[in-house]
Amino acid sequence: MTWFLSLLACAGLFAFSSVSVGAAAEHDTAAPTVHTDASTATTNTPEGTSDHHEAAPPSLGQQFLYSYLTAYMFCLSIVMGCFFLVLIHHMFDAAWSVPIRRVTEQVACLIPVLGLLALPLLIFAPSVFPWMNIDPATDHALNVKKAWFNRPVWTVILALIFSLWTFMAFRFRSWSIAQDKDGAAIWTRKARVQAAWGIFVFAFTLTAVCFSLMKSLQYQFFSTMYGVYYFAGSVWTTLITMYVVTLWLSQPGRPLEKVIFYRQKHDLAVLFFGFTVFYAYIHFSQYFLIWNAAMPEETFWYVDRERGSWKWVGMLILFGHFIVPFVILLNQDIKHNLAVMLPIAVWAWLMHYVDMTFNVMPVLYPRGLHLTLLDPLCWFGMVVFLGGVFWKNYLKAAPYPLKDPRLLEAITHHEIPAASQPAAHR
Protein backbone atom coordinates (compact mmCIF):
# COMPACT_ATOMS: atom_id res chain seq x y z
CA MET A 1 0.00 0.00 0.00
CA THR A 2 2.80 2.39 0.97
CA TRP A 3 4.53 1.34 -2.18
CA PHE A 4 1.54 2.21 -4.30
CA LEU A 5 1.08 5.57 -2.58
CA SER A 6 4.72 6.44 -3.07
CA LEU A 7 4.49 5.56 -6.74
CA LEU A 8 1.51 7.87 -7.03
CA ALA A 9 3.38 10.61 -5.21
CA CYS A 10 6.33 10.27 -7.56
CA ALA A 11 4.15 10.16 -10.64
CA GLY A 12 2.51 13.35 -9.42
CA LEU A 13 5.89 14.98 -8.89
CA PHE A 14 7.01 13.97 -12.37
CA ALA A 15 3.87 15.30 -13.98
CA PHE A 16 4.23 18.52 -12.05
CA SER A 17 7.89 18.84 -12.98
CA SER A 18 7.52 18.15 -16.67
CA VAL A 19 5.30 21.22 -17.08
CA SER A 20 7.60 23.60 -15.28
CA VAL A 21 10.79 22.07 -16.65
CA GLY A 22 9.49 22.63 -20.15
CA ALA A 23 9.22 26.29 -19.26
CA ALA A 24 12.73 26.20 -17.85
CA ALA A 25 14.13 24.70 -21.01
CA GLU A 26 12.65 27.54 -23.04
CA HIS A 27 14.06 30.02 -20.62
CA ASP A 28 17.48 28.47 -21.04
CA THR A 29 17.56 28.77 -24.78
CA ALA A 30 16.35 32.34 -24.61
CA ALA A 31 18.96 33.63 -22.20
CA PRO A 32 21.85 32.34 -20.10
CA THR A 33 20.62 31.10 -16.78
CA VAL A 34 21.06 32.86 -13.51
CA HIS A 35 23.58 30.46 -12.08
CA THR A 36 25.61 30.47 -15.31
CA ASP A 37 26.06 34.18 -14.75
CA ALA A 38 27.01 33.64 -11.17
CA SER A 39 29.60 30.99 -11.91
CA THR A 40 31.26 32.84 -14.77
CA ALA A 41 31.46 35.83 -12.49
CA THR A 42 33.16 33.63 -9.92
CA THR A 43 35.68 32.46 -12.50
CA ASN A 44 36.67 35.95 -13.37
CA THR A 45 36.78 37.22 -9.82
CA PRO A 46 37.23 34.23 -7.58
CA GLU A 47 37.50 36.39 -4.47
CA GLY A 48 33.78 36.76 -4.65
CA THR A 49 32.54 40.04 -6.03
CA SER A 50 29.57 38.48 -7.74
CA ASP A 51 27.28 40.07 -5.16
CA HIS A 52 26.55 42.95 -7.52
CA HIS A 53 24.64 40.55 -9.76
CA GLU A 54 20.96 41.03 -9.24
CA ALA A 55 20.08 37.34 -9.11
CA ALA A 56 16.60 36.77 -10.47
CA PRO A 57 14.75 33.99 -8.66
CA PRO A 58 15.17 30.65 -10.44
CA SER A 59 12.29 29.26 -12.44
CA LEU A 60 10.10 26.60 -10.92
CA GLY A 61 11.58 23.96 -13.22
CA GLN A 62 15.09 24.82 -12.23
CA GLN A 63 14.12 24.86 -8.57
CA PHE A 64 12.60 21.41 -8.99
CA LEU A 65 15.68 20.03 -10.72
CA TYR A 66 17.97 21.32 -7.98
CA SER A 67 15.73 19.99 -5.20
CA TYR A 68 15.55 16.75 -7.13
CA LEU A 69 19.33 16.59 -7.49
CA THR A 70 19.81 17.18 -3.73
CA ALA A 71 17.35 14.40 -2.88
CA TYR A 72 18.93 12.20 -5.54
CA MET A 73 22.42 12.55 -4.11
CA PHE A 74 21.00 11.77 -0.67
CA CYS A 75 19.38 8.53 -1.87
CA LEU A 76 22.40 7.55 -3.97
CA SER A 77 24.45 7.84 -0.76
CA ILE A 78 22.50 5.16 1.03
CA VAL A 79 22.25 2.80 -1.92
CA MET A 80 25.97 3.05 -2.65
CA GLY A 81 26.74 2.86 1.08
CA CYS A 82 24.94 -0.49 1.22
CA PHE A 83 26.77 -1.60 -1.91
CA PHE A 84 29.99 -0.73 -0.09
CA LEU A 85 28.95 -2.76 2.97
CA VAL A 86 28.40 -5.80 0.72
CA LEU A 87 31.83 -5.27 -0.86
CA ILE A 88 33.73 -5.02 2.42
CA HIS A 89 31.77 -7.91 3.91
CA HIS A 90 33.16 -10.20 1.20
CA MET A 91 36.58 -8.60 1.07
CA PHE A 92 37.26 -9.14 4.75
CA ASP A 93 35.45 -12.46 4.94
CA ALA A 94 33.39 -10.91 7.74
CA ALA A 95 31.18 -12.99 10.00
CA TRP A 96 29.35 -10.42 12.10
CA SER A 97 27.56 -8.84 9.13
CA VAL A 98 26.14 -12.05 7.65
CA PRO A 99 22.65 -11.60 9.20
CA ILE A 100 22.30 -8.05 7.82
CA ARG A 101 23.84 -8.80 4.43
CA ARG A 102 20.60 -9.60 2.60
CA VAL A 103 19.25 -6.17 3.51
CA THR A 104 22.36 -4.44 2.13
CA GLU A 105 22.27 -6.61 -1.00
CA GLN A 106 18.66 -5.68 -1.65
CA VAL A 107 19.29 -1.97 -1.09
CA ALA A 108 22.29 -2.15 -3.47
CA CYS A 109 19.99 -3.66 -6.10
CA LEU A 110 18.11 -0.34 -6.16
CA ILE A 111 20.91 0.95 -8.43
CA PRO A 112 18.98 0.42 -11.70
CA VAL A 113 16.00 2.23 -10.15
CA LEU A 114 18.32 5.11 -9.33
CA GLY A 115 19.55 4.93 -12.91
CA LEU A 116 15.98 5.51 -14.08
CA LEU A 117 15.50 8.27 -11.52
CA ALA A 118 18.56 9.98 -13.02
CA LEU A 119 16.78 10.38 -16.35
CA PRO A 120 15.24 13.80 -15.55
CA LEU A 121 18.70 15.03 -14.63
CA LEU A 122 20.18 13.69 -17.86
CA ILE A 123 17.34 14.95 -20.06
CA PHE A 124 17.24 18.44 -18.56
CA ALA A 125 20.97 18.55 -17.86
CA PRO A 126 21.51 22.00 -19.41
CA SER A 127 19.12 23.50 -16.85
CA VAL A 128 21.12 21.95 -14.03
CA PHE A 129 24.75 22.06 -15.11
CA PRO A 130 25.87 25.54 -16.11
CA TRP A 131 28.83 24.34 -18.15
CA MET A 132 26.53 22.77 -20.74
CA ASN A 133 25.58 26.27 -21.85
CA ILE A 134 29.14 27.57 -22.18
CA ASP A 135 31.37 27.37 -25.24
CA PRO A 136 34.64 25.77 -24.03
CA ALA A 137 36.57 28.02 -26.40
CA THR A 138 35.56 31.03 -24.31
CA ASP A 139 36.30 29.50 -20.92
CA HIS A 140 39.71 28.18 -20.02
CA ALA A 141 38.55 26.27 -16.92
CA LEU A 142 36.03 24.37 -19.03
CA ASN A 143 38.35 23.98 -22.00
CA VAL A 144 40.88 21.95 -20.01
CA LYS A 145 38.13 19.64 -18.74
CA LYS A 146 36.12 19.33 -21.96
CA ALA A 147 37.26 15.75 -22.61
CA TRP A 148 34.87 14.72 -19.83
CA PHE A 149 32.68 17.78 -19.46
CA ASN A 150 30.83 17.65 -22.72
CA ARG A 151 27.32 16.38 -22.83
CA PRO A 152 27.73 13.14 -24.86
CA VAL A 153 30.78 11.87 -22.98
CA TRP A 154 29.35 12.92 -19.62
CA THR A 155 26.10 11.06 -20.35
CA VAL A 156 27.79 7.93 -21.68
CA ILE A 157 30.13 7.72 -18.66
CA LEU A 158 27.17 7.94 -16.27
CA ALA A 159 25.26 5.31 -18.23
CA LEU A 160 28.24 2.95 -18.28
CA ILE A 161 28.87 3.34 -14.55
CA PHE A 162 25.26 2.68 -13.62
CA SER A 163 25.23 -0.39 -15.88
CA LEU A 164 28.40 -1.70 -14.27
CA TRP A 165 27.06 -1.12 -10.76
CA THR A 166 23.80 -2.87 -11.66
CA PHE A 167 25.72 -5.83 -13.06
CA MET A 168 27.82 -6.16 -9.89
CA ALA A 169 24.98 -5.64 -7.40
CA PHE A 170 22.74 -8.16 -9.16
CA ARG A 171 25.52 -10.73 -9.27
CA PHE A 172 26.11 -10.35 -5.52
CA ARG A 173 22.43 -10.84 -4.82
CA SER A 174 21.94 -13.77 -7.17
CA TRP A 175 24.95 -15.64 -5.75
CA SER A 176 23.74 -15.00 -2.25
CA ILE A 177 20.25 -16.29 -3.09
CA ALA A 178 21.75 -19.31 -4.88
CA GLN A 179 23.58 -20.15 -1.67
CA ASP A 180 20.26 -20.15 0.23
CA LYS A 181 19.40 -23.35 -1.67
CA ASP A 182 22.60 -25.41 -1.56
CA GLY A 183 24.87 -23.73 1.00
CA ALA A 184 27.86 -24.28 -1.29
CA ALA A 185 31.02 -22.32 -0.54
CA ILE A 186 31.58 -21.56 -4.23
CA TRP A 187 29.08 -18.66 -4.03
CA THR A 188 31.04 -17.04 -1.22
CA ARG A 189 34.20 -17.54 -3.23
CA LYS A 190 32.70 -15.93 -6.37
CA ALA A 191 31.50 -12.97 -4.34
CA ARG A 192 34.90 -12.55 -2.75
CA VAL A 193 36.61 -12.42 -6.15
CA GLN A 194 34.14 -9.83 -7.39
CA ALA A 195 34.59 -7.80 -4.20
CA ALA A 196 38.36 -7.80 -4.65
CA TRP A 197 38.30 -6.06 -8.00
CA GLY A 198 34.98 -4.40 -7.27
CA ILE A 199 36.33 -2.26 -4.46
CA PHE A 200 38.64 -0.47 -6.93
CA VAL A 201 35.83 -0.06 -9.43
CA PHE A 202 33.67 1.28 -6.62
CA ALA A 203 36.24 3.88 -5.55
CA PHE A 204 36.82 5.24 -9.06
CA THR A 205 33.23 5.11 -10.28
CA LEU A 206 31.68 6.65 -7.17
CA THR A 207 34.19 9.49 -7.48
CA ALA A 208 33.30 9.86 -11.15
CA VAL A 209 29.57 9.96 -10.44
CA CYS A 210 29.76 12.55 -7.69
CA PHE A 211 32.16 14.62 -9.84
CA SER A 212 29.65 14.40 -12.71
CA LEU A 213 26.46 15.05 -10.81
CA MET A 214 27.49 17.31 -7.93
CA LYS A 215 30.97 18.74 -8.24
CA SER A 216 30.53 19.72 -11.90
CA LEU A 217 27.85 22.22 -10.83
CA GLN A 218 30.89 24.44 -10.29
CA TYR A 219 33.08 22.97 -12.99
CA GLN A 220 36.00 25.32 -12.19
CA PHE A 221 36.61 23.59 -8.86
CA PHE A 222 39.50 21.23 -8.17
CA SER A 223 39.52 18.74 -5.32
CA THR A 224 40.72 15.19 -5.63
CA MET A 225 39.31 14.61 -2.16
CA TYR A 226 35.75 15.34 -3.20
CA GLY A 227 34.93 11.72 -4.02
CA VAL A 228 36.16 10.48 -0.65
CA TYR A 229 34.26 13.29 1.02
CA TYR A 230 31.00 12.16 -0.58
CA PHE A 231 31.84 8.55 0.23
CA ALA A 232 32.54 9.30 3.91
CA GLY A 233 29.21 11.10 4.37
CA SER A 234 27.43 8.33 2.43
CA VAL A 235 28.69 5.45 4.52
CA TRP A 236 28.08 7.47 7.70
CA THR A 237 24.41 7.86 6.78
CA THR A 238 24.15 4.26 5.59
CA LEU A 239 25.46 2.82 8.86
CA ILE A 240 22.92 4.61 11.03
CA THR A 241 20.20 3.72 8.51
CA MET A 242 21.22 0.08 8.75
CA TYR A 243 21.22 0.37 12.53
CA VAL A 244 17.60 1.49 12.53
CA VAL A 245 16.52 -0.97 9.82
CA THR A 246 18.25 -3.84 11.63
CA LEU A 247 16.69 -2.85 14.91
CA TRP A 248 13.25 -2.71 13.34
CA LEU A 249 13.63 -6.01 11.49
CA SER A 250 14.79 -7.78 14.66
CA GLN A 251 11.74 -6.93 16.76
CA PRO A 252 9.62 -9.93 17.83
CA GLY A 253 7.65 -11.33 14.91
CA ARG A 254 9.82 -9.66 12.24
CA PRO A 255 12.10 -11.54 9.80
CA LEU A 256 15.47 -11.04 11.54
CA GLU A 257 14.23 -11.75 15.07
CA LYS A 258 16.35 -14.87 15.55
CA VAL A 259 19.61 -13.78 13.93
CA ILE A 260 20.27 -10.23 15.14
CA PHE A 261 21.93 -9.84 18.51
CA TYR A 262 23.69 -7.22 20.60
CA ARG A 263 26.79 -7.68 18.49
CA GLN A 264 25.39 -6.57 15.11
CA LYS A 265 23.91 -3.40 16.59
CA HIS A 266 27.09 -2.74 18.52
CA ASP A 267 29.31 -3.15 15.47
CA LEU A 268 27.10 -0.96 13.30
CA ALA A 269 27.09 1.76 15.97
CA VAL A 270 30.86 1.54 16.44
CA LEU A 271 31.41 1.81 12.68
CA PHE A 272 29.01 4.75 12.62
CA PHE A 273 31.09 6.41 15.32
CA GLY A 274 34.23 5.67 13.31
CA PHE A 275 32.76 7.27 10.20
CA THR A 276 31.70 10.33 12.23
CA VAL A 277 35.41 10.92 12.76
CA PHE A 278 36.38 9.83 9.24
CA TYR A 279 33.93 12.26 7.64
CA ALA A 280 35.22 15.12 9.78
CA TYR A 281 38.80 14.16 8.99
CA ILE A 282 38.14 14.17 5.25
CA HIS A 283 36.06 17.34 5.17
CA PHE A 284 38.52 19.16 7.40
CA SER A 285 41.42 18.01 5.23
CA GLN A 286 39.72 19.27 2.07
CA TYR A 287 38.98 22.62 3.69
CA PHE A 288 42.35 22.94 5.38
CA LEU A 289 44.43 22.16 2.28
CA ILE A 290 42.44 24.62 0.21
CA TRP A 291 42.69 27.25 2.94
CA ASN A 292 46.41 26.71 3.36
CA ALA A 293 47.29 26.72 -0.34
CA ALA A 294 44.96 29.70 -0.98
CA MET A 295 44.72 29.21 -4.74
CA PRO A 296 41.77 31.09 -6.25
CA GLU A 297 40.60 28.21 -8.46
CA GLU A 298 40.01 26.21 -5.29
CA THR A 299 39.14 28.79 -2.64
CA PHE A 300 36.17 30.20 -4.57
CA TRP A 301 34.18 27.07 -3.78
CA TYR A 302 34.38 27.73 -0.06
CA VAL A 303 34.17 31.51 -0.48
CA ASP A 304 30.80 30.91 -2.13
CA ARG A 305 29.80 28.81 0.85
CA GLU A 306 30.76 31.42 3.42
CA ARG A 307 28.52 34.03 1.88
CA GLY A 308 25.30 35.03 3.65
CA SER A 309 23.59 32.32 5.61
CA TRP A 310 25.66 29.59 3.90
CA LYS A 311 28.28 30.36 6.53
CA TRP A 312 25.89 29.19 9.23
CA VAL A 313 25.00 26.10 7.24
CA GLY A 314 28.72 25.32 7.21
CA MET A 315 28.83 25.82 10.98
CA LEU A 316 25.83 23.53 11.36
CA ILE A 317 27.74 20.84 9.45
CA LEU A 318 30.82 21.33 11.63
CA PHE A 319 28.89 21.03 14.89
CA GLY A 320 25.93 18.90 13.85
CA HIS A 321 27.66 16.48 11.50
CA PHE A 322 30.72 16.03 13.68
CA ILE A 323 31.17 17.58 17.12
CA VAL A 324 27.79 16.82 18.70
CA PRO A 325 27.49 13.19 17.45
CA PHE A 326 31.16 12.63 18.27
CA VAL A 327 30.87 13.75 21.88
CA ILE A 328 27.62 11.84 22.42
CA LEU A 329 28.88 8.61 20.85
CA LEU A 330 32.13 8.58 22.83
CA ASN A 331 30.29 6.66 25.51
CA GLN A 332 30.20 2.94 24.82
CA ASP A 333 26.87 2.11 26.45
CA ILE A 334 25.01 4.88 24.66
CA LYS A 335 25.34 2.90 21.42
CA HIS A 336 22.58 0.63 22.77
CA ASN A 337 20.44 3.34 24.30
CA LEU A 338 17.58 3.72 21.86
CA ALA A 339 16.35 6.94 23.48
CA VAL A 340 19.64 8.46 22.25
CA MET A 341 20.36 6.45 19.10
CA LEU A 342 16.99 6.93 17.40
CA PRO A 343 17.09 10.76 17.66
CA ILE A 344 20.70 10.59 16.44
CA ALA A 345 19.53 8.57 13.44
CA VAL A 346 16.96 11.21 12.52
CA TRP A 347 19.56 13.91 13.14
CA ALA A 348 22.13 12.10 10.93
CA TRP A 349 19.66 11.96 8.04
CA LEU A 350 18.97 15.66 8.45
CA MET A 351 22.68 16.45 8.62
CA HIS A 352 23.44 14.45 5.50
CA TYR A 353 20.65 16.27 3.68
CA VAL A 354 22.10 19.58 4.89
CA ASP A 355 25.50 18.44 3.62
CA MET A 356 24.05 17.68 0.18
CA THR A 357 22.23 21.04 0.19
CA PHE A 358 25.52 22.74 1.10
CA ASN A 359 27.08 21.19 -1.99
CA VAL A 360 24.28 21.75 -4.47
CA MET A 361 22.19 24.76 -3.54
CA PRO A 362 24.73 27.60 -3.31
CA VAL A 363 24.87 27.42 -7.13
CA LEU A 364 21.20 28.33 -7.34
CA TYR A 365 21.10 30.64 -4.31
CA PRO A 366 24.52 32.30 -3.97
CA ARG A 367 23.32 34.69 -1.29
CA GLY A 368 22.25 32.23 1.33
CA LEU A 369 20.18 29.23 2.23
CA HIS A 370 16.80 29.23 0.58
CA LEU A 371 14.39 26.37 1.22
CA THR A 372 11.27 25.73 -0.79
CA LEU A 373 8.47 23.23 -0.44
CA LEU A 374 9.95 21.29 -3.36
CA ASP A 375 12.98 20.28 -1.26
CA PRO A 376 11.12 18.14 1.29
CA LEU A 377 8.66 16.96 -1.38
CA CYS A 378 11.39 15.64 -3.69
CA TRP A 379 13.24 14.11 -0.76
CA PHE A 380 10.16 12.45 0.68
CA GLY A 381 8.90 11.20 -2.69
CA MET A 382 12.22 9.65 -3.61
CA VAL A 383 12.89 8.07 -0.22
CA VAL A 384 9.40 6.57 0.02
CA PHE A 385 9.52 5.36 -3.59
CA LEU A 386 12.91 3.67 -3.18
CA GLY A 387 11.89 2.31 0.21
CA GLY A 388 8.80 0.77 -1.38
CA VAL A 389 10.81 -0.89 -4.16
CA PHE A 390 13.27 -2.18 -1.58
CA TRP A 391 10.54 -3.67 0.58
CA LYS A 392 8.89 -5.37 -2.38
CA ASN A 393 12.21 -6.95 -3.39
CA TYR A 394 13.12 -7.83 0.17
CA LEU A 395 9.97 -9.89 0.66
CA LYS A 396 10.70 -11.92 -2.47
CA ALA A 397 13.79 -13.68 -1.11
CA ALA A 398 14.88 -15.05 2.26
CA PRO A 399 15.36 -12.22 4.81
CA TYR A 400 18.95 -13.22 5.56
CA PRO A 401 21.51 -15.59 3.93
CA LEU A 402 20.04 -18.86 5.21
CA LYS A 403 23.00 -21.14 4.53
CA ASP A 404 25.98 -18.82 4.64
CA PRO A 405 29.00 -20.74 6.02
CA ARG A 406 29.57 -17.98 8.58
CA LEU A 407 26.00 -17.57 9.79
CA LEU A 408 26.43 -19.75 12.86
CA GLU A 409 29.60 -17.96 13.84
CA ALA A 410 27.88 -14.61 13.38
CA ILE A 411 25.04 -15.43 15.75
CA THR A 412 26.91 -17.43 18.40
CA HIS A 413 30.53 -16.38 18.49
CA HIS A 414 30.45 -13.81 21.27
CA GLU A 415 27.40 -15.03 23.09
CA ILE A 416 27.76 -16.92 26.39
CA PRO A 417 27.35 -20.66 25.79
CA ALA A 418 24.14 -21.55 27.59
CA ALA A 419 25.47 -24.97 28.61
CA SER A 420 28.18 -23.48 30.79
CA GLN A 421 25.68 -21.72 33.01
CA PRO A 422 23.37 -23.10 35.67
CA ALA A 423 19.75 -22.92 34.60
CA ALA A 424 18.97 -20.53 37.45
CA HIS A 425 21.20 -17.87 35.93
CA ARG A 426 20.06 -17.84 32.36
Place this chain on the structure above:
Amino acid sequence: MNMEMTARPHSLLAEFQTPADVMAAAIQCRDAGFSKWDVYSPFPIHGMDQAMGVKKSQVGWFTFTGGFIGFFSGMTMIWWMNQYNYPLVVGGKPLFTPLYAFPVSYEMTILLSAFGTLFGLALLCGLPRFYNPLFRNKRFKKATDDTFFICIEAADPKFAQARTLLEKTAAKNVELVED
Protein backbone atom coordinates in the same frame (compact mmCIF):
# COMPACT_ATOMS: atom_id res chain seq x y z
CA MET B 1 61.92 -19.92 64.90
CA ASN B 2 59.04 -21.46 63.00
CA MET B 3 58.04 -20.03 59.62
CA GLU B 4 54.76 -21.92 59.73
CA MET B 5 53.65 -19.93 62.76
CA THR B 6 54.32 -16.51 61.19
CA ALA B 7 52.84 -17.26 57.70
CA ARG B 8 49.49 -15.57 57.16
CA PRO B 9 46.90 -16.96 54.70
CA HIS B 10 46.94 -15.09 51.38
CA SER B 11 44.10 -16.76 49.55
CA LEU B 12 42.17 -19.92 48.70
CA LEU B 13 43.02 -21.40 45.30
CA ALA B 14 40.58 -23.72 43.54
CA GLU B 15 41.55 -25.71 40.48
CA PHE B 16 39.21 -26.57 37.58
CA GLN B 17 39.54 -28.81 34.53
CA THR B 18 37.22 -27.12 32.00
CA PRO B 19 36.14 -23.58 31.11
CA ALA B 20 32.52 -24.59 31.75
CA ASP B 21 33.33 -25.67 35.33
CA VAL B 22 35.22 -22.50 36.11
CA MET B 23 32.46 -20.38 34.60
CA ALA B 24 29.78 -22.08 36.69
CA ALA B 25 31.91 -21.62 39.82
CA ALA B 26 32.55 -17.96 38.94
CA ILE B 27 28.81 -17.39 38.77
CA GLN B 28 28.45 -18.85 42.28
CA CYS B 29 31.26 -16.64 43.61
CA ARG B 30 29.66 -13.61 42.00
CA ASP B 31 26.26 -14.41 43.52
CA ALA B 32 27.80 -15.10 46.95
CA GLY B 33 29.02 -11.49 46.90
CA PHE B 34 32.80 -11.90 47.03
CA SER B 35 34.74 -8.78 46.15
CA LYS B 36 38.46 -9.64 46.20
CA TRP B 37 38.74 -12.62 43.90
CA ASP B 38 39.82 -13.47 40.37
CA VAL B 39 39.68 -16.17 37.69
CA TYR B 40 42.83 -17.37 35.90
CA SER B 41 42.69 -19.05 32.51
CA PRO B 42 45.23 -19.84 29.76
CA PHE B 43 42.97 -18.14 27.20
CA PRO B 44 40.06 -15.65 27.16
CA ILE B 45 36.66 -17.20 27.94
CA HIS B 46 33.79 -15.36 26.26
CA GLY B 47 31.11 -14.45 28.75
CA MET B 48 33.43 -14.63 31.75
CA ASP B 49 33.07 -10.88 32.37
CA GLN B 50 29.34 -11.30 32.86
CA ALA B 51 29.81 -14.54 34.83
CA MET B 52 32.16 -12.75 37.22
CA GLY B 53 30.00 -9.64 37.30
CA VAL B 54 32.93 -7.46 36.25
CA LYS B 55 31.79 -3.89 35.80
CA LYS B 56 32.66 -1.78 32.78
CA SER B 57 36.25 -0.60 32.78
CA GLN B 58 36.86 2.95 33.97
CA VAL B 59 39.98 3.33 31.79
CA GLY B 60 37.93 5.33 29.27
CA TRP B 61 37.78 8.26 31.66
CA PHE B 62 41.58 8.43 31.80
CA THR B 63 41.66 8.30 27.99
CA PHE B 64 39.09 11.07 27.75
CA THR B 65 40.86 13.27 30.30
CA GLY B 66 44.18 12.76 28.50
CA GLY B 67 42.65 13.62 25.13
CA PHE B 68 40.88 16.67 26.50
CA ILE B 69 44.06 18.02 28.07
CA GLY B 70 46.03 17.17 24.90
CA PHE B 71 43.66 19.05 22.59
CA PHE B 72 43.51 22.22 24.64
CA SER B 73 47.19 22.24 25.54
CA GLY B 74 48.00 21.93 21.81
CA MET B 75 45.75 24.88 21.00
CA THR B 76 47.12 26.94 23.91
CA MET B 77 50.72 26.15 23.03
CA ILE B 78 50.32 27.29 19.43
CA TRP B 79 48.36 30.36 20.42
CA TRP B 80 51.05 31.31 22.96
CA MET B 81 53.93 30.79 20.52
CA ASN B 82 52.43 32.31 17.37
CA GLN B 83 50.17 35.04 18.63
CA TYR B 84 51.81 36.10 21.87
CA ASN B 85 55.42 35.08 22.41
CA TYR B 86 56.80 35.41 18.87
CA PRO B 87 54.18 36.82 16.46
CA LEU B 88 55.18 36.16 12.87
CA VAL B 89 53.00 36.42 9.79
CA VAL B 90 53.40 33.37 7.52
CA GLY B 91 51.86 33.27 4.06
CA GLY B 92 49.48 36.11 4.85
CA LYS B 93 47.63 33.93 7.32
CA PRO B 94 46.26 35.16 10.65
CA LEU B 95 48.60 34.95 13.64
CA PHE B 96 46.32 32.44 15.26
CA THR B 97 43.36 30.42 14.05
CA PRO B 98 42.21 27.01 15.27
CA LEU B 99 42.42 25.89 11.63
CA TYR B 100 46.16 25.53 11.35
CA ALA B 101 46.53 24.70 15.03
CA PHE B 102 44.20 21.76 14.53
CA PRO B 103 46.58 19.11 13.13
CA VAL B 104 49.02 19.58 16.01
CA SER B 105 46.26 19.69 18.63
CA TYR B 106 44.85 16.56 17.07
CA GLU B 107 48.19 14.78 17.43
CA MET B 108 48.43 16.00 21.03
CA THR B 109 44.94 14.62 21.65
CA ILE B 110 46.00 11.20 20.41
CA LEU B 111 49.30 11.22 22.30
CA LEU B 112 47.84 12.17 25.67
CA SER B 113 44.84 9.85 25.14
CA ALA B 114 47.30 7.01 24.69
CA PHE B 115 49.23 8.05 27.80
CA GLY B 116 45.97 8.32 29.73
CA THR B 117 44.97 4.83 28.61
CA LEU B 118 48.32 3.24 29.42
CA PHE B 119 48.88 4.86 32.80
CA GLY B 120 45.20 4.71 33.75
CA LEU B 121 45.20 0.98 33.05
CA ALA B 122 48.35 0.47 35.13
CA LEU B 123 46.87 2.49 37.98
CA LEU B 124 43.57 0.58 37.99
CA CYS B 125 45.37 -2.77 37.80
CA GLY B 126 47.56 -1.83 40.77
CA LEU B 127 50.69 -1.98 38.66
CA PRO B 128 53.63 -1.99 38.96
CA ARG B 129 53.58 -4.87 41.41
CA PHE B 130 56.67 -7.04 41.70
CA TYR B 131 55.48 -9.99 43.71
CA ASN B 132 52.43 -12.18 44.21
CA PRO B 133 52.36 -15.21 46.55
CA LEU B 134 50.64 -17.21 43.78
CA PHE B 135 53.96 -17.29 41.93
CA ARG B 136 55.32 -19.71 44.56
CA ASN B 137 52.47 -22.16 44.13
CA LYS B 138 53.49 -25.13 41.98
CA ARG B 139 49.99 -25.97 40.76
CA PHE B 140 49.36 -22.37 39.70
CA LYS B 141 52.00 -22.66 36.96
CA LYS B 142 49.43 -24.69 35.02
CA ALA B 143 47.26 -21.57 34.69
CA THR B 144 49.29 -20.80 31.56
CA ASP B 145 48.82 -24.32 30.19
CA ASP B 146 45.63 -26.34 30.62
CA THR B 147 44.10 -25.55 34.01
CA PHE B 148 41.68 -22.93 35.28
CA PHE B 149 41.77 -21.34 38.74
CA ILE B 150 39.63 -19.28 41.03
CA CYS B 151 41.45 -17.42 43.75
CA ILE B 152 39.61 -15.78 46.67
CA GLU B 153 41.83 -13.52 48.73
CA ALA B 154 41.95 -13.62 52.51
CA ALA B 155 41.38 -9.87 52.54
CA ASP B 156 37.83 -10.47 51.30
CA PRO B 157 35.30 -9.75 54.08
CA LYS B 158 33.46 -12.99 53.24
CA PHE B 159 36.61 -15.11 53.20
CA ALA B 160 35.28 -17.34 56.02
CA GLN B 161 32.64 -18.76 53.64
CA ALA B 162 35.06 -19.26 50.76
CA ARG B 163 36.15 -22.85 51.44
CA THR B 164 32.59 -24.13 51.87
CA LEU B 165 31.54 -22.52 48.62
CA LEU B 166 34.53 -23.64 46.55
CA GLU B 167 34.26 -27.22 47.76
CA LYS B 168 30.67 -27.37 46.60
CA THR B 169 31.72 -26.50 43.02
CA ALA B 170 33.37 -28.76 40.47
CA ALA B 171 36.81 -27.81 41.83
CA LYS B 172 39.33 -30.66 41.66
CA ASN B 173 41.46 -29.27 44.44
CA VAL B 174 41.09 -26.41 46.96
CA GLU B 175 44.18 -25.28 48.83
CA LEU B 176 45.29 -22.43 51.07
CA VAL B 177 48.01 -20.18 49.68
CA GLU B 178 50.20 -18.54 52.30
CA ASP B 179 51.86 -15.17 52.15
